[in-house]
Amino acid sequence: KAGVTQTPRYLIKTRGQQVTLSCSPISGHRSVSWYQQTPGQGLQFLFEYFSETQRNKGNFPGRFSGRQFSNSRSEMNVSTLELGDSALYLCASTISAGLNTEAFFGQGTRLTVV
């Protein structure tokens, strides 16, 4: 069974540009969430989607957005990139619709903004 797949693995962008990251969840998983990991900040929650609906959003500026497609694949977009957006972006999928269960993570996309 394939795990969570994130593309691309690495990305270098210039300040002011925008970027789109992609996540394919484990087959059968309908919930996809996104996290940002920066040194010293741990993993910070960005947003969560289930059946194409955003159910929760973290404390990030509106430049960060996401969406989910009918096949549960998800994308996140960051517009007007800033140097501080450099981070590892992680996607996680779960099978549940709200019941507590473990989330499985992809390998992440390492975004560097120069």
Place this chain on the structure above:
Amino acid sequence: DQQVKQNSPSLSVQEGRISILNCDYTNSMFDYFLWYKKYPAEGPTFLISISSIKDKNEDGRFTVFLNKSAKHLSLHIVPSQPGDSAVYFCAASATNDYKLSFGAGTTVTVRA
């Protein structure tokens, strides 16, 4: 506001001995707790979880203990092995909150 705290940024333990990682939380609505292990340049890997209706859960070398009154949980790894050297994250969630709140992580180094 950090609702999940791992106050020890690092832990060094000898191979074969016990590793004990601690985690505290402040949100009384949290009812599910997880531990993840992370190697550099990889995503976190799920290790073990515990529901708030239990106080202990065991899986092989890994045991998680939950003390709800103290809002504290711990992960015991026995015996510690060199492959256990990684960053360990404690995470918590509340029913229908649809997100995990993570601690800052503890770097474990297992010495031969």
